[in-house]
Amino acid sequence: MATVTTPARAPGGASEMPDTPGWARWANEHRKWLFAAPAMIFVAALIVFPLAWTGYLSLTDAEGSVRAESEFVGFRNYVDVLSDTERFWPAVGRTAAFTVVALLFEVVLGMAVALLLWRPFRGQKWVRVAILMPLVATPVAVGMMWRLIFDPNIGLANQVLGWVGIGPQPWLAGQHSALPTTIFIDVWQWTPMVVLILLAGLTSLSEEPQEAARIDGASTWQRFRHVTLPLLMPTVIVAILLRGIDALKTFDILYATKGRGGGSFHEVETLNVYAYGLSFDYNEYGVSSTVLIIFFLIIIGSMWALTARRKEAKR
Amino acid sequence: MGLSACGGGGDDSSASKTVRVTLANHVWTENIKQALPEFEKQSGLKVEITQLGEDQLSDQYNVKLNAGSSDIDVMMYRPLQEGKLFAKNKYLADLSEQVKSNKDWDFADFQAGPVEATSYEGKPVGVPIITEQEVLYYRKDLLAKAGLSAPPKTLDELKAAAAKVKAAEPGVAGFVARTGKSPAVTQFSSFLYSFGGDFVDDSGKAGVSSDAAKQAYAYYGGLIKDSGPANVSTDMSWPEAMAIFTQGKAAFYTEADSLYKNATDPAKSKVADTVGFAPFPAGPAGSKPYNIPSWALGVNDSSKNKSNAWKFIEWATGKQQTLVQQKAGVPSARTSVWANPEGTATYPKDLVEAIAASTKVGVGHDRPLVVKVAEAREIVGQPIVDAIAGKDAAAAADTANTAFQKFLDDEAK
Numbered sequence: 001m002a003t004v005t006t007p008a009r010a011p012g013g014a015s016e017m018p019d020t021p022g023w024a025r026w027a028n029e030h031r032k033w034l035f036a037a038p039a040m041i042f043v044a045a046l047i048v049f050p051l052a053w054t055g056y057l058s059l060t061d062a063e064g065s066v067r068a069e070s071e072f073v074g075f076r077n078y079v080d081v082l083s084d085t086e087r088f089w090p091a092v093g094r095t096a097a098f099t100v101v102a103l104l105f106e107v108v109l110g111m112a113v114a115l116l117l118w119r120p121f122r123g124q125k126w127v128r129v130a131i132l133m134p135l136v137a138t139p140v141a142v143g144m145m146w147r148l149i150f151d152p153n154i155g156l157a158n159q160v161l162g163w164v165g166i167g168p169q170p171w172l173a174g175q176h177s178a179l180p181t182t183i184f185i186d187v188w189q190w191t192p193m194v195v196l197i198l199l200a201g202l203t204s205l206s207e208e209p210q211e212a213a214r215i216d217g218a219s220t221w222q223r224f225r226h227v228t229l230p231l232l233m234p235t236v237i238v239a240i241l242l243r244g245i246d247a248l249k250t251f252d253i254l255y256a257t258k259g260r261g262g263g264s265f266h267e268v269e270t271l272n273v274y275a276y277g278l279s280f281d282y283n284e285y286g287v288s289s290t291v292l293i294i295f296f297l298i299i300i301g302s303m304w305a306l307t308a309r310r311k312e313a314k315r
Numbered sequence: 316m317g318l319s320a321c322g323g324g325g326d327d328s329s330a331s332k333t334v335r336v337t338l339a340n341h342v343w344t345e346n347i348k349q350a351l352p353e354f355e356k357q358s359g360l361k362v363e364i365t366q367l368g369e370d371q372l373s374d375q376y377n378v379k380l381n382a383g384s385s386d387i388d389v390m391m392y393r394p395l396q397e398g399k400l401f402a403k404n405k406y407l408a409d410l411s412e413q414v415k416s417n418k419d420w421d422f423a424d425f426q427a428g429p430v431e432a433t434s435y436e437g438k439p440v441g442v443p444i445i446t447e448q449e450v451l452y453y454r455k456d457l458l459a460k461a462g463l464s465a466p467p468k469t470l471d472e473l474k475a476a477a478a479k480v481k482a483a484e485p486g487v488a489g490f491v492a493r494t495g496k497s498p499a500v501t502q503f504s505s506f507l508y509s510f511g512g513d514f515v516d517d518s519g520k521a522g523v524s525s526d527a528a529k530q531a532y533a534y535y536g537g538l539i540k541d542s543g544p545a546n547v548s549t550d551m552s553w554p555e556a557m558a559i560f561t562q563g564k565a566a567f568y569t570e571a572d573s574l575y576k577n578a579t580d581p582a583k584s585k586v587a588d589t590v591g592f593a594p595f596p597a598g599p600a601g602s603k604p605y606n607i608p609s610w611a612l613g614v615n616d617s618s619k620n621k622s623n624a625w626k627f628i629e630w631a632t633g634k635q636q637t638l639v640q641q642k643a644g645v646p647s648a649r650t651s652v653w654a655n656p657e658g659t660a661t662y663p664k665d666l667v668e669a670i671a672a673s674t675k676v677g678v679g680h681d682r683p684l685v686v687k688v689a690e691a692r693e694i695v696g697q698p699i700v701d702a703i704a705g706k707d708a709a710a711a712a713d714t715a716n717t718a719f720q721k722f723l724d725d726e727a728k
Contacts, residue, residue, distance in 0.1 A: 064400060064403065064404055064686070065380075065381055065404035065406075066381045066382075067381060067383060067404070068404060152544075152545070152546030152547070152548060153544050153545060153546060153559065153564065154559075154562065154564075168545065168546055169546075170546050170548070172548065172550075173546055173547070173548030173549070173550070175549075175704065258550060259495070259550055259552075260370070260497065261496070261497075261693065263549065263550055264494070264495055264496035264549035264550060264696075264700040265496075265549065265700065265704075279377070280373065280374050280377055281689040281690065281693075282687060282689060282690045283377070283400065283687065
């Protein structure tokens with residue numbers, strides 16, 4: 001392709017078309033920005049502005065009404081929130097516990113199911129559809145459904161336990177069992193998504209390393225541990241990243257099962273539920289914005305840590 | 316009359332022929348929806364209704380009114396819960412002129428307590444549409460089975476009767492009521508008053524650690540803990556508690572009278588034909604149930620359609636509509652419909668008696684009267700859930716009192 005034999009043109013060549021107007025040349029040189037501009041403006045309007053406004057509110061004592069006069073208080077809200085051991089820090093703890101435990105179960109279970117579905121078998125299509133069912137349901141509806149199932153007095157869960165001779169459990173009603181129960185619901189709903197991602201990763205793996213390992217006499221576990229898992233690692237981290245951010249932000253399931261404040265003893269009050277209560281129940285927009293900004297920084301931080309880890313795994 | 320001319324104040328020439336009305340899920344709303352065509356025909360206006368659950372309604376107002384949105388004209392709101400906040404934020408239009416504009420509509424016909432609750436700084440900002448008193452719901456059949464001839468008249472009798480039924484009937488609770496920290500506050504208030512306490516005492520100080528209050532907390536929590544449903548959750552509001560009662564799983568239930576249709580409607584209740592009603596049982600300070608306006612209609616101050624908004628309110632709260640509502644089971648705030656035999660004919664007889672008794676001795680609030688009600692409810696509700704969970708109610712009341720005093724001081728600033 002490089003050896004073009006056509007006779008040379010007049011000096012100057014194609015790059016210097018004499019009658020191209022200046023703006024067109026400029027547009028041509030910057031076209032990648034130009035085409036992206038509408039999207040960038042859109043993002044700015046929808047993300048940057050609200051974020052900046054929240055940031056501003058977090059530095060004021062806005063309460064009651066956003067339109068009411070509020071005073072600039074600097075970082076006082078941040079000091080107040082970060083020294084609040086009654087609601088804020090327990091909420092941070094619950095957010096972390098919810099995310100880590102749910103994620104752990106979802107990834108381990110998801111991996112197991114993905115491995116089972118990896119090799120073709122009869123009726124695989126139906127099994128896949130069945131596994132995806134929880135994923136398509138609305139989280140609020142899912143929350144309401146499990147709330148009924150877990151009702152301590154008339155719910156199905158305790159009835160089933162009764163059949164096998166186990167006494168009734170408080171489930172969502174218990175002060176200490178509520179958070180684990182909501183984690184269970186999250187695992188039930190979101191493991192399929194992890195399965196989906198991992199399955200896509202597994203099917204795109206090349207067969208040769210597996211073959212080679214098999215010929216060398218590696219056992220199934222050894223092949224998984226030393227061949228499949230390392231090759232799949234970038235995909236696993238993508239799954240953790242996507243699901244992790246989502247789990248951190250969980251709101252609907254918690255709100256639908258335990259209501260405002262995460263229950264009477266704040267049993268399932270995560271940062272999201274707390275910030276929601278601050279805005280919508282207490283009308284404390286300044287403090288609520290502060291919690292949200294801190295939460296935003298936590299999410300950005302965890303995302304950054306995970307992406308860094310992913311780059312490492314790819315290497 | 317009054318509908319043809321642009322009766323109310325305000326002369327918005329750009330006014331739309333469509334009135335946008337936001338309403339809560341309530342029996343009142345269902346009734347008014349059925350009567351709407353009549354109003355539309357009469358007035359030539361079109362009414363667009365948005366209907367939401369209580370919590371969603373609050374959130375919606377928070378977002379829209381905060382943004383100064385004009386796409387709500389008439390709003391159904393809770394005077395005791397949000398009235399002060401909304402009026403203070405200037406979300407509610409001053410209705411002083413409008414309530415005087417039509418003699419037939421007759422503002423003086425409304426009961427004094429509800430009118431006071433829908434006024435701000437002496438000016439009417441809303442019109443009460445539903446009143447509530449707390450009454451005792453009970454199961455006649457279970458009482459007869461337990462050998463009790465009449466519903467309990469005192470809180471001591473209630474406690475004994477509840478324990479007796481629970482012991483006699485496996486799987487049936489003696490007593491059920493709201494248990495959620497915030498939802499329980501309003502129904503707990505009658506217990507508090509009947510023990511001789513109040514959320515704020517006469518000198519304006521927090522009153523939730525008084526001896527009377529401590530006894531009330533211990534009583535309410537203890538009753539649910541000892542005679543309530545097994546494995547009781549501390550998140551129940553009225554739909555959950557009512558479900559337990561209407562499923563036939565409880566003998567006694569204290570709740571607002573305005574919800575009685577849920578218990579007596581055979582389509583919703585398994586125990587419809589055995590439900591009885593009684594006045595709130597007397598405590599050491601007598602029987603002191605709350606008697607409050609639970610919902611009102613107001614006009615959004617940012618609305619560009621205020622005079623038509625008022626036309627809707629004038630019609631919906633007029634004597635005729637109020638009578639229809641009352642007959643359909645919505646206790647109203649108009650004196651005339653209670654005086655009218657037609658207005659009480661459709662109610663269970665024992666309920667009418669219970670309501671009549673309550674309006675005589677009732678207390679005009681069922682929660683602390685402050686601006687940030689949601690926050691205050693969580694503070695004064697904490698000892699309730701602590702008592703249900705079997706913790707020391709008195710200690711919880713002391714802690715709550717300190718927090719509530721701080722809250723009151725902050726709000727007074």
